[in-house]
Amino acid sequence: SMSNFLSTVSHDMRSPLTFMKGYLDMLGMVGELNERQRDFTEKIAVGVVQMSEMVEKILEAGKLDPLTGNYQLLREPCDVVEVVQKVISNLAEPAQKKSLELTCTIAEGIPILNVDRAMLSSAFTNLVENAVKYTPEGGRVHVEVRLDGHELVFQVTDNGYGISVEDLDKLFKRNVRIHRKEWKRVKGSGLGLFIVKNVAQRHGGDAWVESTEGKGSTFFLSIPLEGANLMGAEPSASS
Ligand SMILES: Nc1ncnc2c1ncn2[C@@H]1O[C@H](COP(=O)(O)OP(=O)(O)O)[C@@H](O)[C@H]1O
Ligand SMILES: [Mg+2]
Numbered sequence: 001s002m003s004n005f006l007s008t009v010s011h012d013m014r015s016p017l018t019f020m021k022g023y024l025d026m027l028g029m030v031g032e033l034n035e036r037q038r039d040f041t042e043k044i045a046v047g048v049v050q051m052s053e054m055v056e057k058i059l060e061a062g063k064l065d066p067l068t069g070n071y072q073l074l075r076e077p078c079d080v081v082e083v084v085q086k087v088i089s090n091l092a093e094p095a096q097k098k099s100l101e102l103t104c105t106i107a108e109g110i111p112i113l114n115v116d117r118a119m120l121s122s123a124f125t126n127l128v129e130n131a132v133k134y135t136p137e138g139g140r141v142h143v144e145v146r147l148d149g150h151e152l153v154f155q156v157t158d159n160g161y162g163i164s165v166e167d168l169d170k171l172f173k174r175n176v177r178i179h180r181k182e183w184k185r186v187k188g189s190g191l192g193l194f195i196v197k198n199v200a201q202r203h204g205g206d207a208w209v210e211s212t213e214g215k216g217s218t219f220f221l222s223i224p225l226e227g228a229n230l231m232g233a234e235p236s237a238s239s
């Protein structure tokens with residue numbers, strides 16, 4: 001299938017990308033670069049990073065796809081708060097470039113959870129990245145982490161364009177992108193929300209969106225604590 005083919009090609013692109021990155025780093029060691037040379041190599045580096053991110057997204061989506069992947073979650077004790085803080089600090093610069101206010105509220109008492117750290121981190125990243133990408137300059141993006149009953153809820157609210165009613169349930173499907181004239185130059189693969197949905201569902205949770213066109217959107221990701229909470233009693237075979 002197309003997605004299998006993409007995964008194979010993406011996998012093969014990893015090592016050339018790795019050595020391109022390596023030689024880019026070494027270029028500075030060969031000797032002093034002049035301003036134009038530095039400018040050009042920086043542009044190449046941006047391209048290489050973008051391409052690596054695309055490749056990783058394609059591989060991740062392939063692994064998580066219930067139709068093609070047989071990925072088993074790598075559950076391990078994980079400080080979700082730390083993961084969220086890392087994701088936010090990684091996106092602080094792109095947010096700042098657009099003069100976006102990026103804020104975060106984390107509830108007290110979030111337990112250490114037994115989750116797939118890398119996958120969860122990727123899901124959070126995709127949601128915050130989208131809010132940053134699709135909210136116009138000077139807007140606001142707010143991340144909230146809270147407990148709701150027996151679930152951990154991660155939510156991202158922005159005051160961007162919002163999403164029309166007819167597009168709302170398409171978004172989480174593979175390769176779906178919605179185009180607006182304001183986003184003419186915003187790049188993407190349409191895999192982000194597909195990854196978010198599948199990460200949530202593999203943990204027994206879900207992902208969804210609430211939005212008012214013209215006002216903004218809130219994306220939610222919930223993970224049940226049961227099965228993820230190390231403190232709670234795990235259902236055992238004998239009981
Ligand atoms: N915060 C948001 N506000 C408005 N639209 C959004 C937001 N997040 C996602 N979208 C819409 O959902 C589509 C799918 O998102 P995603 O799966 O992450 O793919 P990509 O970001 O690569 O386009 C985007 O193309 C965009 O149209
Ligand atoms: Mg995206």
